[in-house]
Amino acid sequence: MPELPDVVGMKRYLDSTSLHQKITHTQIRDDRIVKGCSVQMLYRRLHGAKMTGTVQHGKFLFADLSADGWLVLHFGMTGSLAYYSRDEKPPEYTRMLIDFAGGAHLAYLSKRMLGRLSVADDPQKYLDDNDVGPDALSDEVTADRFIEAMSERRGALKPALMDQSLFSGLGNIYSDEVLFQAGLHPRLEAADLDTSQLRKLYKAMRTVLKAAAEEGGDISGFGQWLVNHRGKGKTCPRCGTEVKSISIAGRRGWFCPECQRKS
DNA sequence: TTCCATGTTCCGCA
DNA sequence: TTGCGGAACATGGA
Numbered sequence: 665m666p667e668l669p670d671v672v673g674m675k676r677y678l679d680s681t682s683l684h685q686k687i688t689h690t691q692i693r694d695d696r697i698v699k700g701c702s703v704q705m706l707y708r709r710l711h712g713a714k715m716t717g718t719v720q721h722g723k724f725l726f727a728d729l730s731a732d733g734w735l736v737l738h739f740g741m742t743g744s745l746a747y748y749s750r751d752e753k754p755p756e757y758t759r760m761l762i763d764f765a766g767g768a769h770l771a772y773l774s775k776r777m778l779g780r781l782s783v784a785d786d787p788q789k790y791l792d793d794n795d796v797g798p799d800a801l802s803d804e805v806t807a808d809r810f811i812e813a814m815s816e817r818r819g820a821l822k823p824a825l826m827d828q829s830l831f832s833g834l835g836n837i838y839s840d841e842v843l844f845q846a847g848l849h850p851r852l853e854a855a856d857l858d859t860s861q862l863r864k865l866y867k868a869m870r871t872v873l874k875a876a877a878e879e880g881g882d883i884s885g886f887g888q889w890l891v892n893h894r895g896k897g898k899t900c901p902r903c904g905t906e907v908k909s910i911s912i913a914g915r916r917g918w919f920c921p922e923c924q925r926k927s
Numbered sequence: 928t929t930c931c932a933t934g935t936t937c938c939g940c941a
Numbered sequence: 942t943t944g945c946g947g948a949a950c951a952t953g954g955a
Contacts, residue, residue, distance in 0.1 A: 837933050
């Protein structure tokens with residue numbers, strides 16, 4: 665689930681449930697999920713703190729702990745949050761459990777343990793240290809900047825879109841959708857595109873991410889989107905041609921061979 | 928049982 | 942130097 669739009673949804677969820685409540689207890693239920701700092705450090709920063717706000721950047725979510733720095737959340741392929749009040753049992757796959765003074769809880773879930781929890785003194789510094797580029801929906805990523813970066817890049821479009829050091833937020837699913845809406849084949853190279861095609865790619869990226877982010881990542885209602893028609897035997901929502909898949913940069917990408925020509 | 932999966936990272940190779 | 946394929950990580954579900 666968690667690409668940029670999903671993390672926007674996660675931010676909304678955290679903001680609407682968990683802010684300004686004193687953290688009375690934190691439990692890491694599997695140490696392996698904490699990366700880049702010690703479990704003790706994470707406990708120390710969280711205990712007694714309040715989350716006063718959040719910042720979403722690409723696939724990252726940062727929770728402001730005020731004087732205690734920031735809690736860094738990354739969701740990997742199967743991460744999510746669950747807030748619940750009272751004395752319910754924590755959901756399955758809870759890797760971190762935060763208890764609030766009022767008795768409510770915030771659980772960080774990760775089925776496959778591919779997510780990451782950490783602490784940071786400053787989000788931007790953390791992003792820089794981890795070689796994460798600007799958020800793909802931020803004002804920083806203008807058409808001109810996008811076109812410039814892409815035309816300097818060699819190799820296929822799809823891995824370029826998924827490269828978090830260029831622009832952060834797109835993963836396998838959304839890169840498929842962006843290429844579909846731009847009418848471009850995933851194996852095309854940026855260097856083969858003219859400016860108007862790159863502009864179209866940029867517009868598709870922004871449109872797709874914006875629409876999906878508004879839904880908090882729940883794009884199941886977008887029947888015309890390719891990603892709701894990924895899979896063997898499925899057909900293109902635009903022209904009815906059977907969709908195809910290719911392996912590219914270690915991932916399986918889906919596309920319409922009619923709408924997304926190589927030339 | 929085998930393969931695949933919305934993520935990242937590391938290695939070897941071209 | 943850059944980008945890619947493949948493996949690794951870890952685990953569940955089809």
